[in-house]
Amino acid sequence: MIIAERKPIAEITRALAPYKNVLVAGCGTCVAVCWAGGEKEVGVLASQLRLARGAEGSQISIMETTVERQCEKEMVTDLKDRMAEVDAVLSLACGAGVQTMAEIFDDKPVFPAVNTTFIGRPEREGMWVEMCGACGDCYLDRTGGVCPVVRCAKGLMNGPCGGTRKGGKCEIDPDKDCAWVLIYRRLEKQNRLDLMREYCAPKNFRAVKRPGRVQAGKA
Amino acid sequence: MSMKGTIVAFCCQHSGYPAADLAGKLGLGSPEALRIIRVPCAGRVDVIHMLRAFEKGASAVAVLGCEEGACHHITGNTRAKERVEQCSMLLKEIGIDGRRVVMFRLSPNAPRKFVDVTNEIEMAAESQGRQDDNR
Amino acid sequence: MEVRAGVFLCNCGGALKNIDFDAVASEMAGIPGVASVHVSSDLCLAPARDRMISCIREENLNRVVVAACSPELTEYPLRRTVQSAGLNGHMLSMANIREQCSWAHEGDVTGKAVELVKMAISRARLLQPVEEVEVGVERSVLVVGGGFAAVNVGLLLAAAGLRITLVESTGTSGSDGQELGSIHGFDIGSLVTAAERDQNIEVLTSARVVTVEGAIGDFTVTISREGKNMARKYGAIVLATGSRIELALATDSDSSAEYQGIGGTNVVSQDQLVERLSRPASGVKPATLAFMVDFADESTRFSTLATLGNALAVRKVWDSEVYVFCRDVKVDSQGAERLYREARDRGVVFVKCPAAPRITSDNGRVMVEAKDVLLGEDITVACDLLVAEAVLYPDPATAALGSVLGVRLDEKGFYQENNVHLYPVASERKGVFFVGTCRGQSDVGRVMNDISSVVINIKDLLSSGKIMVESERVKVDSEKCVACLTCIRVCPHAAIELRGTEGGKEKAVVSDLGCHACGICVAICPAKAIEFQDYRDDQILAQIEAVG
Numbered sequence: 001m002i003i004a005e006r007k008p009i010a011e012i013t014r015a016l017a018p019y020k021n022v023l024v025a026g027c028g029t030c031v032a033v034c035w036a037g038g039e040k041e042v043g044v045l046a047s048q049l050r051l052a053r054g055a056e057g058s059q060i061s062i063m064e065t066t067v068e069r070q071c072e073k074e075m076v077t078d079l080k081d082r083m084a085e086v087d088a089v090l091s092l093a094c095g096a097g098v099q100t101m102a103e104i105f106d107d108k109p110v111f112p113a114v115n116t117t118f119i120g121r122p123e124r125e126g127m128w129v130e131m132c133g134a135c136g137d138c139y140l141d142r143t144g145g146v147c148p149v150v151r152c153a154k155g156l157m158n159g160p161c162g163g164t165r166k167g168g169k170c171e172i173d174p175d176k177d178c179a180w181v182l183i184y185r186r187l188e189k190q191n192r193l194d195l196m197r198e199y200c201a202p203k204n205f206r207a208v209k210r211p212g213r214v215q216a217g218k219a
Numbered sequence: 220m221s222m223k224g225t226i227v228a229f230c231c232q233h234s235g236y237p238a239a240d241l242a243g244k245l246g247l248g249s250p251e252a253l254r255i256i257r258v259p260c261a262g263r264v265d266v267i268h269m270l271r272a273f274e275k276g277a278s279a280v281a282v283l284g285c286e287e288g289a290c291h292h293i294t295g296n297t298r299a300k301e302r303v304e305q306c307s308m309l310l311k312e313i314g315i316d317g318r319r320v321v322m323f324r325l326s327p328n329a330p331r332k333f334v335d336v337t338n339e340i341e342m343a344a345e346s347q348g349r350q351d352d353n354r
Numbered sequence: 355m356e357v358r359a360g361v362f363l364c365n366c367g368g369a370l371k372n373i374d375f376d377a378v379a380s381e382m383a384g385i386p387g388v389a390s391v392h393v394s395s396d397l398c399l400a401p402a403r404d405r406m407i408s409c410i411r412e413e414n415l416n417r418v419v420v421a422a423c424s425p426e427l428t429e430y431p432l433r434r435t436v437q438s439a440g441l442n443g444h445m446l447s448m449a450n451i452r453e454q455c456s457w458a459h460e461g462d463v464t465g466k467a468v469e470l471v472k473m474a475i476s477r478a479r480l481l482q483p484v485e486e487v488e489v490g491v492e493r494s495v496l497v498v499g500g501g502f503a504a505v506n507v508g509l510l511l512a513a514a515g516l517r518i519t520l521v522e523s524t525g526t527s528g529s530d531g532q533e534l535g536s537i538h539g540f541d542i543g544s545l546v547t548a549a550e551r552d553q554n555i556e557v558l559t560s561a562r563v564v565t566v567e568g569a570i571g572d573f574t575v576t577i578s579r580e581g582k583n584m585a586r587k588y589g590a591i592v593l594a595t596g597s598r599i600e601l602a603l604a605t606d607s608d609s610s611a612e613y614q615g616i617g618g619t620n621v622v623s624q625d626q627l628v629e630r631l632s633r634p635a636s637g638v639k640p641a642t643l644a645f646m647v648d649f650a651d652e653s654t655r656f657s658t659l660a661t662l663g664n665a666l667a668v669r670k671v672w673d674s675e676v677y678v679f680c681r682d683v684k685v686d687s688q689g690a691e692r693l694y695r696e697a698r699d700r701g702v703v704f705v706k707c708p709a710a711p712r713i714t715s716d717n718g719r720v721m722v723e724a725k726d727v728l729l730g731e732d733i734t735v736a737c738d739l740l741v742a743e744a745v746l747y748p749d750p751a752t753a754a755l756g757s758v759l760g761v762r763l764d765e766k767g768f769y770q771e772n773n774v775h776l777y778p779v780a781s782e783r784k785g786v787f788f789v790g791t792c793r794g795q796s797d798v799g800r801v802m803n804d805i806s807s808v809v810i811n812i813k814d815l816l817s818s819g820k821i822m823v824e825s826e827r828v829k830v831d832s833e834k835c836v837a838c839l840t841c842i843r844v845c846p847h848a849a850i851e852l853r854g855t856e857g858g859k860e861k862a863v864v865s866d867l868g869c870h871a872c873g874i875c876v877a878i879c880p881a882k883a884i885e886f887q888d889y890r891d892d893q894i895l896a897q898i899e900a901v902g
Contacts, residue, residue: 009312009313010312013313028834028836028881029836032836032880032881033836033838033880033881035880038880038881038882039881039882040265040267040880040882043267044266044267044270044309047267047270047271047273047274048270048309048312048313050274051270051273051274051310051313051315052313052314054274055313055314055315125840125843125844225901225902227898227901232426236424236426237426239453239454239458240424240426240450240453240454241453242453242458243452243453243454243455243456243457243458244453244457246457248458248459248460249458249459251458251459251463251466253454253458254469254470254473254901255450255454256473256894256897256898257425257450258873258889258894259871259872259873259889260872260873260874262872262873262874262877263872263873263874263876263877263886263889264877265877265891267891267895268891268894268895268898271895271898271899272898272901275898275899275901275902276901276902277901277902291773291872292782292846292847292870292872292874293762293782293846294844294846294874295846295872295874298874298877298878302877
């Protein structure tokens with residue numbers, strides 16, 4: 001799922017400085033699960049903002065809400081009735097959600113409260129790691145299910161680089177496992193090491209047009 | 220920021236709450252500004268509860284849970300400690316002294332520790348209040 | 355529905371003199387939702403309780419706020435009082451104006467009392483009822499293990515009319531019999547036979563527990579045997595998987611080499627000693643014998659008891675000189691003091707040493723060098739036979755089985771009791787118990803207590819086939835649940851599972867039976883999907899709002 005991380009508070013308070021009536025909107029999907037922008041985080045951030053304003057001697061009126069999925073236009077549109085009093089929106093959703101809010105409520109400034117970082121999964125409680133780079137040209141079939149685009153520091157298609165440290169750690173970042181060691185071990189276990197002898201052509205990054213577009217049902 | 224002087228203390232029913240009862244029974248003096256909220260486990264207390272207490276004007280917030288390794292629900296007191304630390308950081312971020320939120324661990328039969336700890340919190344809050352006023 | 359709260363103030367027989375009760379009562383009258391205010395002097399006594407019941411009925415109250423002594427003392431009886439008035443017991447909210455207000459401070463505390471009652475009223479407005487329902491439980495118990503503790507528990511529970519399954523991983527039961535037979539006169543063989551013959555007991559050897567789901571009263575266990583899996587239902591599970599004993603041949607690496615060099619036949623275990631004692635006079639009788647008791651593991655009782663018993667046996671059968679080397683003799687097991695005195699009367703010499711003795715060999719004899727605390731000197735004893743210290747370790751399967759059952763281990767790797775003093779045979783998962791050496795308990799007398807304790811617990815629980823349980827006190831809203839598995843991973847009591855809901859999707863479901871109502875899952879749920887009656891977020895926040 002999409003992993004995000006709250007922005008430094010100074011960025012948020014600076015963005016909201018001119019506004020007195022703010023809607024703080026969370027999202028109940030990805031960002032809720034990675035503890036960045038769900039209902040809980042909305043409550044905590046709203047409380048912090050009120051305390052911060054109070055400490056400065058000024059006021060802020062905050063409306064708190066959480067949309068089940070902020071990237072769904074219908075769900076965001078449901079908030080229309082509450083927007084009359086609002087002069088700015090702080091969205092805790094990922095970029096897709098922030099932009100949906102900004103489009104539906106195009107007369108109000110919409111600020112992001114989180115930085116959308118990567119596609120990943122939980123490694124242990126409270127920690128999420130990047131798994132997929134959304135490169136648009138997946139060949140996890142050839143690497144035994146380990147992605148070298150994100151998990152190899154050099155993004156090598158035909159690794160290893162030869163600089164792997166002792167213990168199978170990356171030459172660049174010794175805290176990381178060398179992705180190609182992981183790939184080797186996985187293919188070894190499955191008796192498919194011959195795949196490593198196949199040359200893999202460089203990725204055509206232009207194959208992914210930005211912004212990407214997918215139409216279901218087309219060949 | 221005006222701090223009214225109240226200390227909101229979340230006390231778990233296996234440690235802080237009975238310790239507070241025992242302190243009262245023995246006539247040991249704890250701060251009058253204390254407002255105790257009973258919880259089944261310190262692990263029930265979340266960051267939002269602590270922050271809302273500050274919004275209501277509390278000058279300090281305390282979470283009282285079981286001693287290390289003695290939590291009846293195993294991990295409750297550890298989680299509470301993590302959340303107190305998180306709250307402390309959130310306060311510091313917005314310029315409020317992070318020491319205003321604290322976690323203490325004690326046994327249910329430790330009334331003197333309860334009294335010492337709560338009096339200490341009150342004194343610390345007072346001196347922090349004076350510091351804030353001088354700013 | 356309109357909130358109608360009755361506020362009952364108790365002045366504890368007039369003793370709470372630093373609270374002006376009239377002032378408090380008059381402050382209450384203006385608060386929205388308060389239907390009536392009553393001042394009493396003894397809410398703990400029957401007449402006042404009866405008056406409360408009448409008030410609840412006559413005034414049509416749907417909330418009861420009591421400001422009195424600590425809820426630790428009175429919450430439970432007051433809930434019953436409220437219940438008997440026809441109102442759900444959870445519609446009660448309390449303010450502690452005695453221990454935490456009147457008694458805690460000098461001078462007038464009326465202001466604080468008013469605030470505490472207001473906090474309780476704010477909470478009361480948001481209370482919801484929790485019903486108690488009767489739930490059927492399986493009248494069957496799974497006992498994992500095949501040794502002394504397991505078989506005893508099985509027999510006693512079967513006698514109570516419960517269906518028992520004994521699951522033993524090896525091919526036979528009763529493998530720990532020898533020591534117990536020799537020291538305490540238990541005949542494990544006949545116990546095993548009794549279990550095999552008992553109609554209420556099913557003995558499955560060469561079997562393993564693979565998965566455990568569900569909660570107390572309703573566990574679903576998968577047992578694997580000879581390549582086949584079978585699913586069974588049980589109301590309770592008892593782990594009696596035992597331990598293993600290793601000889602502490604050396605407490606430091608230097609002397610272990612010495613030990614090895616001495617020669618196998620001169621260094622024996624208690625078991626081997628007993629075996630030799632029971633053989634008719636063949637081989638040379640050792641003229642001098644030494645026991646090592648508690649240098650590697652000071653908390654053992656097994657080694658102490660075995661030593662005392664066997665030392666006496668050696669004096670009787672071989673008439674050898676017997677020396678017992680120990681840090682101290684722990685005689686807190688039943689009968690141990692008597693054995694110690696008898697051993698000393700019979701001429702067994704106890705040498706108390708501050709550190710482990712040095713063991714060497716000389717001419718086929720074992721030399722034990724130690725500092726004798728009482729003499730203040732080093733002594734050396736030349737012996738023909740050395741009985742090494744036996745140390746208890748967890749059975750190798752303990753960790754794996756613990757994780758299948760969702761129960762924890764202590765720092766030595768034995769099963770961790772829920773509370774060492776109060777609940778020594780219960781785990782943190784309701785319905786899962788441990789007995790015997792698998793929880794590090796090596797004192798047979800105490801193991802017998804463990805067994806009785808578990809048997810009483812389980813009989814109480816399962817005999818009637820029904821138990822009362824609070825229904826949905828902690829409940830996951832399946833609409834809000836995103837199945838992130840956080841609560842399932844975090845619950846310390848293994849009370850939450852993923853289950854298919856009406857919509858077809860799998861969501862987290864809290865077991866009413868297994869839940870300990872701690873609220874840890876409630877606080878951590880990222881989607882705020884779990885509601886915990888009496889300690890809901892809004893109920894806690896309402897108390898905070900009422901402060902100041």
